[in-house]
Amino acid sequence: MSTAPSQTSAASEAWLLMSRLFQANRGHFFAACSEVDLSPPQVIALRSLRPDDPMPMSELAGLMHCDNSNVTGIVDRLEDRRLVVRQAGTRDRRVKYLLVTKEGIAVRARLEELLGHAPEPLLSLSPAEQRQLAALLRKAVGESV
Template identity: 45%
Template sequence: MPTPPTDPLTLEVVELIGTVVARYYEEYDEAAAAHSLTGAQARVLGLLALEPMPMRRIARKLKCEPSNVTGIVDRLETRGLVERRPDPTDRRVKLAAPTEQGARIARELRESLTFAREPLARLSDGDRALLRDLLRRMLGGPELLPERPGPSGG
């Protein structure tokens, strides 16, 4: 496997991507705190708002241990934001799913994030499409992307 380039342009792009990610998570954590959630709880809730899923799949998507996810889901369930229900395709498996209140809070969190929207609004439709396509290529194609953009991580 070839060594990735370390030319000044590549290093600058990597630094800019890091800055965008850091600012995004900072704003996301602030939005989560406004709902008395930790960043991790908000990320799990946002992920479940896309589709109910078992703990192991949540852990895989967030790249963390299933036991961590179980604790997060327990706390969300105690607050009435998430419920566990049997998987209709395999009743031995429990799915975590947002309650109506959890789905509403996940939507409010997503809608409150202005950091990405404001700078992107300054770009033309063509520039936003180009940026999207370049990011998809960097990530290996659209099949690796979530259905909707959302934070991930543990």
């Protein structure tokens, strides 16, 4: 009351708490990686690929914030595992589109099962609080991301 909170302090606190939530959840992520026997970058790549929407290699590189040549190696190994297929574009034959195979879709589903549900701390909130939280985040993040 005596210390007027700066305009950003509540948002910063929320951000810090979310960061802690993620940090605490990283163990689950690594466990999921070894469960499907893929490295973390391979899992991130596979989860980024929508089965119904072929993606150029360079777009994946952008999503993963890394070099094109890096994606080449990661996709090589995903292709060795038959989870992904490269398909040369028709309009522009330089770009190669990434398709998720049937096996890839299955692994994606398994990963979503392992990683898609909320971590325990969020589930400890009452249903009303959960809805309130989701509504706030929806308003903040919305379509912007």
